[in-house]
Amino acid sequence: MKILNKNPELQRNLWSEFSMQRLILMPSIAIIILVLITIGANAYDVIDILIMVSYASATVLLMFWGGKVAYDSIISEYNERTWDWQRMNALSSKQLLVGKLFGATAFNWYSGFICLAFWLFFTFFKGEMLLEDIVASFLTIVILAIQLMCGTMIVALLQIRKGSARNRFKSGSIVFLLVLFGFGYISQAIAGIQTQNAYFDKGFSLQFFQNAFFTIWAVIGVNQALRHELNYKNSSKLWYLFLFSSAVFRGFVMAEQLDDRRNLFFFMLFIFTMQAIFFSYLLLLFESKEPLKFKMLIQKIKAKDWNYLNYKAPLWSLTFPLIFIGIISTWLAFDLSYFISKYDLDTMPLIDDLKGSLTKLDTLAISGAVILFVLRDFLLMFLISMTSFKKRTNGAFVFYLFLLYFLIPLLIRDTDGLLPLFIPYIGQGAFMCFLFPLIEVIIVVFLVRYQLNLRFKR
Amino acid sequence: MIKVSNLTQDFTDVRALDNVSFEVGEGSVVALIGPNGSGKTTLMRCISTLQEIQEGTIYINEVDIKEEPRRIHQMVGYLADNFGLYDDLTVRECLSYTAHSRLLEIEDAIEVVVDCAKEVGVYDFIDREVNTLSRGMRQRVGIAQAIIHSPKLLILDEPASGLDPEARIDLSNLILRLRERGMTIFVSSHILAELEDYSTEMLIIKKGKIVEHTKLISEKKDVSTTTTLKLVLEEAFEELSFLLNDLSENVKTIQTEGLEVTLSLDESELKQHELLRFLMNNNVPVRELSSVKRNLQEEYLKTIQNN
Numbered sequence: 001m002k003i004l005n006k007n008p009e010l011q012r013n014l015w016s017e018f019s020m021q022r023l024i025l026m027p028s029i030a031i032i033i034l035v036l037i038t039i040g041a042n043a044y045d046v047i048d049i050l051i052m053v054s055y056a057s058a059t060v061l062l063m064f065w066g067g068k069v070a071y072d073s074i075i076s077e078y079n080e081r082t083w084d085w086q087r088m089n090a091l092s093s094k095q096l097l098v099g100k101l102f103g104a105t106a107f108n109w110y111s112g113f114i115c116l117a118f119w120l121f122f123t124f125f126k127g128e129m130l131l132e133d134i135v136a137s138f139l140t141i142v143i144l145a146i147q148l149m150c151g152t153m154i155v156a157l158l159q160i161r162k163g164s165a166r167n168r169f170k171s172g173s174i175v176f177l178l179v180l181f182g183f184g185y186i187s188q189a190i191a192g193i194q195t196q197n198a199y200f201d202k203g204f205s206l207q208f209f210q211n212a213f214f215t216i217w218a219v220i221g222v223n224q225a226l227r228h229e230l231n232y233k234n235s236s237k238l239w240y241l242f243l244f245s246s247a248v249f250r251g252f253v254m255a256e257q258l259d260d261r262r263n264l265f266f267f268m269l270f271i272f273t274m275q276a277i278f279f280s281y282l283l284l285l286f287e288s289k290e291p292l293k294f295k296m297l298i299q300k301i302k303a304k305d306w307n308y309l310n311y312k313a314p315l316w317s318l319t320f321p322l323i324f325i326g327i328i329s330t331w332l333a334f335d336l337s338y339f340i341s342k343y344d345l346d347t348m349p350l351i352d353d354l355k356g357s358l359t360k361l362d363t364l365a366i367s368g369a370v371i372l373f374v375l376r377d378f379l380l381m382f383l384i385s386m387t388s389f390k391k392r393t394n395g396a397f398v399f400y401l402f403l404l405y406f407l408i409p410l411l412i413r414d415t416d417g418l419l420p421l422f423i424p425y426i427g428q429g430a431f432m433c434f435l436f437p438l439i440e441v442i443i444v445v446f447l448v449r450y451q452l453n454l455r456f457k458r
Numbered sequence: 459m460i461k462v463s464n465l466t467q468d469f470t471d472v473r474a475l476d477n478v479s480f481e482v483g484e485g486s487v488v489a490l491i492g493p494n495g496s497g498k499t500t501l502m503r504c505i506s507t508l509q510e511i512q513e514g515t516i517y518i519n520e521v522d523i524k525e526e527p528r529r530i531h532q533m534v535g536y537l538a539d540n541f542g543l544y545d546d547l548t549v550r551e552c553l554s555y556t557a558h559s560r561l562l563e564i565e566d567a568i569e570v571v572v573d574c575a576k577e578v579g580v581y582d583f584i585d586r587e588v589n590t591l592s593r594g595m596r597q598r599v600g601i602a603q604a605i606i607h608s609p610k611l612l613i614l615d616e617p618a619s620g621l622d623p624e625a626r627i628d629l630s631n632l633i634l635r636l637r638e639r640g641m642t643i644f645v646s647s648h649i650l651a652e653l654e655d656y657s658t659e660m661l662i663i664k665k666g667k668i669v670e671h672t673k674l675i676s677e678k679k680d681v682s683t684t685t686t687l688k689l690v691l692e693e694a695f696e697e698l699s700f701l702l703n704d705l706s707e708n709v710k711t712i713q714t715e716g717l718e719v720t721l722s723l724d725e726s727e728l729k730q731h732e733l734l735r736f737l738m739n740n741n742v743p744v745r746e747l748s749s750v751k752r753n754l755q756e757e758y759l760k761t762i763q764n765n
Contacts, residue, residue: 008558015555016546081542084508085603088531089559231507231527290470296512 009091009099013073017106026111030057034118047126054119055141062112062145063185064178066105071152071174073104078160086229093226097219101149108145116141132203140208143215148181150218157225158286206253213249217242233311236318243279243322247272269333273326276319277374283316284378285394289385291455323374331367335360358426365430372437373424377401379444386451459484459611459642460505465514467500467666474500476666478514482644482659484610487637489657489674490646491758497666498646499539502613505644506536518611532560535609539616541600545589549580549599552588553606560607570606578602578632594625601632605641612636613644618652630655650758662758686712686750687730689719692743701740709733720750 034050041049077083086096102109116138123129129137152174220238227234251268255261297317300308309318358366380400385393409422419425420436460482467475474497482488490498503509505516507527516523523530544552553574557567575581578598583591588599597617604612614633618626626649633643633656647653653660654674662670691698694717702709708724723733730747737744 008555011558012544012547012551012555015551016544080545081538081540082544083542084506084536084538085542085556087508088506088534088536089556090528090532090561091559231531292468292470 007091007095007099007103009086009096010103011099013099013103014106017103018110022107023110026107027114030111030114030118033057047122051119051122051126054115054122055137058112058115058119058141059185061108061115062141063148064182066108066112066145067148067152067178067181068174069105069108070101070149071156073100074153074156074160078156083160083229087231091230093223093230093232096226096230097223100153101146101219101222105149112141112145130203136203136205136208140211143208143211147211147215147218148178150215150222152178153222154218154225155286157222157229158283161225161228162286162288206256210249210253214246217246236310236313239315239318240322243272243275243319246275250275266333269326269330273323273330276322276326280316280319280323280374281377283314283319284381285397287314287316289381289393291382291386291452294382294385295452320374320378324371327367327370331363334358334363359430361430362426362433365433366424366426368434369420369424369437372434372441376437376440376444379441379448383444383448383451386448386455459486459519460644461515461517462501462505463515465501465504465511465516467497467504467509467512473666475504478663478666478668480661480668480671482642484642485637485640486658487633487643487645487656488659488661489650489653490644490661490663491648491650491653492646492663496663498663499615500666501663502536502615502644502646505611506534506613507531508536532607533610535604535607535612537597537600537604537612537614537617539619541596543588543596543599543603546587548585548587549575549591550584552599553602556603557606574602574606577605577635579628592625594621594628597621597625597629598632601629605636609641611642611644615646616648617645618647618649626652660758685723685725685730687721687723687733688746688748688750689721689737689744690746691717691719692745693717695742698742701737701742705733705736717745 034054037049037053038046077086120134120138123134155174155177224234224238247268250271251264254267254271255264293314297313300313381393381397384396404422409419412418416427420428420432421440424433426433463479465475465478466473478501490501492498500509504511505518507523507530511524518530518533521529547555550571553571554567557570572581575584578601580595580598580602583595588596591599601617618629621629630652633645636643637656645653645657657674660670660672660674661668698719699711702711706728708728710722711719712722713720723730730749734744734747
C-alpha cells in the first residue's frame with residue numbers, strides 16, 4: 001500500500017499490467033526462443049547470434065512496443081473517458097509522468113530487462129567487449145526507450161489537446177511513425193555493425209550524449225504537456241530554452257563531427273533556424289487549426305495580451321517568430337561578414353565561401369523569400385482548415401507542400417523563369433526572388449481574411 | 459456556491475454557450491434541462507474546469523476557476539455520461555486508486571473505500587472486476603469515485619441514461635441522501651419525472667442560453683414562500699372571490715375552471731390551515747384543498763415552446 005500513497009498512478013498501472021500468468025510467461029518464452037536458437041545455430045557463431053537476438057528483442061520490446069504502449073496509455077484513457085478523472089485528481093504532473101512512463105509500460109520494462117539480462121550474460125560470457133562499451137550500449141537502449149516512450153506520449157497529449165471531447169483516436173498514426181523511426185534505427189544499427197562491428201557508436205560517444213540530452217528534454221516535454229492537461233500554467237520560457245539549448249548543443253555536435261570549430265556560430269545559427277522551421281511545421285500539423293483559435297490568437301496579438309501569449313498560445317505560434325529571428329540573424333551575420341571583410345579581418349570561413357557567389361542584395365532577397373514562403377504556407381494551412389477540405393487538413397496541407405516544393409519545381413526545372421514562384425530561387429535576380437512569394441502571400445492573406453469574415457459575421 | 463457570469467463558449471461552427479449567467483446556492487440540487495446540443499455538457503464541463511473558459515467568469519465558493527483550477531478540482535466531483543471507469547480493475551482497486559489520487563494525505567483508504575462502496579450500494583460487488591458489472595452498478599461505482607473525496611459540488615451528466623427503472627429509483631434516493639448531507643448537486647437529464655423527485659431548482663438551457671431559472675422547492679424551510687393551492691368545491695359558490703378579497707391580500711385567485719379554483723397564498727402571512735378554517739367558517743363547500751406541486755415536465759415544455 002505504500003506505493004499507492006506515493007504514486008497511485010504507478011500502482012494502478014501495475015495492477016493492470018501484471019498478473020502471475022504474465023510474469024511467468026514472459027521469461028519462459030524468452031528461454032524457449034534462446035534454446036531453439038542454440039539448437040538451430042552453428043556452434044561456431046551461436047554466442048554472436050544469441051547476443052544479437054537478445055539485444056534486438058530488448059530493442060523491440062522497450063523501444064518500439066514500449067513506444068506504442070506509452071502512446072496507448074494516454075490515448076486509451078481519453079477514448080475510455082477516464083482522462084477526465086485523471087485531470088481532476090490531486091496527482092502532480094510528475095506523479096502522472098512516472099506512473100505512465102514506468103507503470104503503463106511496466107511489462108515492457110520487465111520483459112526488456114529480461115532480454116538485456118540475457119544479453120549481458122552472453123556478452124560477458126564471450127568476453128570481447130570492453131566494460132565501458134557494455135555499459136554505454138545498455139544505457140543507450142534504456143535512454144532511447146525513455147525518449148521514444150516520451151515522444152509518443154507527447155504526440156498523444158498533443159492529439160488530445162487538439163481533439164474535442166467526443167473524438168476517439170486510433171493508434172495507426174503512431175505505429176506509422178514508429179515504423180519510420182524503426183527503419184532509421186535499424187539502418188543505423190546495420191551501418192554500425194558493418195563499419196565498426198557494433199550496434200551503436202562505441203562507448204560514451206557524442207551520439208550517446210546527444211541521445212541523453214534529447215531524452216531529458218523529452219521527459220520535460222511530457223511533464224509540461226501533462227501540466228497543461230492538469231490546468232497548471234505553463235510559461236513559454238521552457239520551450240524557448242529547449243530550442244535554444246538544442247541549437248547550441250547540436251551546433252557543437254555538428255562542428256565536432258565536421259571537425260570545423262571555426263564555423264561553430266554559423267552551425268548554431270543554421271540549426272536554430274532549421275529547427276524553428278521544422279518544429280513550426282510539425283506543430284502546425286499536430287496542434288489545433290480551428291479557425292476560432294486562429295482568430296482568438298490574432299485578437300490576443302492585436303490586444304498585446306502577453307499573459308495569453310506566454311501561457312496559452314499554441315506552440316507553433318511561439319515557434320513561428322523564431323524563423324524570422326533565425327533568418328534575420330543569419331542575414332545579419334552575412335552583413336557583418338561583408339563589413340568585416342572590408343578591413344581584411346578574419347570572418348567565418350563558410351560565409352567567406354558563400355559571399356563569393358552572392359551579393360548583399362541576393363542574401364537579403366533570399367532571406368525575405370524564405371520568410372514569405374513560410375508565411376504563405378502557414379496561411380495556406382489555415383485557409384485549408386476553413387474550406388471543404390477541413391476534415392483532411394493535414395493530408396491536404398502535406399499534399400500542397402509536396403506539390404509546391406517538389407513536384408512542380410521538378411516538372412518545370414528547365415523553365416527557370418517560374419522557379420521563384422515555388423522555391424526561394426535567386427537565378428532570376430533578387431527582385432523576382434522576392435516579388436513572386438510576396439504576391440502569393442498577398443493573395444493568401446486576402447483569401448484568409450475573406451474566409452474569416454465569412455465565418456465570424458456575428 | 460456557484461456564480462456564473464457572462465459565460466460564452468464558441469466552437470468552430472456553433473456558439474455553445476451564449477452569455478450565460480446564474481447563481482446557485484449551497485445545498486441546491488439543480489436540474490439542468492435542455493434539448494440535445496443545447497450546451498448542457500459544455501456548461502458542466504466549464505464548471506468542472508474540464509473545458510477552458512473563453513469569455514466570462516465562474517466562481518465556486520468564491521474561488522475563481524480560471525485562477526485556481528486545482529483548488530476547484532478538490533471541491534468538485536464530476537461524473538460524465540459514460541462513467542469513465544477502469545474496466546480491468548476491481549471495484550475496490552478503482553475506489554482505492556481514486557481515494558489516494560484525490561486525497562493524497564490519507565494513509566489508509568480502506569475505511570473510506572468501504573464506506574463509500576456501502577453508501578452507493580456496491581459493497582457486495584467490491585472484489586469484482588468493473589467490466590463484469592451491469593450498467594446500473596457501473597454507474598454507482600462512477601458516483602462513488604465522484605464523491606469519495608466528499609466534494610462540495612457534485613456534477614452528474616446524464617447519470618440516469620440507459621438505467622433500468624429500479625436503478626433509477628436507487629439513483630434518486632442516493633441523490634436525495636447526498637442533498638440531505640448538504641452537497642450541492644448539478645444534474646442533467648432527459649428523464650424529467652425523476653429530476654422532479656430530488657431537484658430544488660430548474661435551469662432550462664436552449665441554444666446556449668438560459669431561458670428559465672426557477673426554484674422548485676424552497677431551500678430553507680423557514681423562509682416564507684408563495685404556495686400554489688388547488689381548491690375543489692362541492693358545488694358552485696359565487697361569493698368566494700369576494701370572501702377571499704376580504705380575507706387578505708396574500709390570497710389571490712389565479713384561475714377558475716368550473717368547481718376547481720387555483721389560488722396563490724403567501725404563507726408568511728397566512729397559513730394553509732387558517733385559510734381552510736376561514737373557508738369552513740364561511741360555509742364554503744370545500745371538497746379538497748391541496749398544494750400544487752410544480753410539474754417539471756409541463757414547465758419545461760411551456761418554456762421551450764415559448765422560446
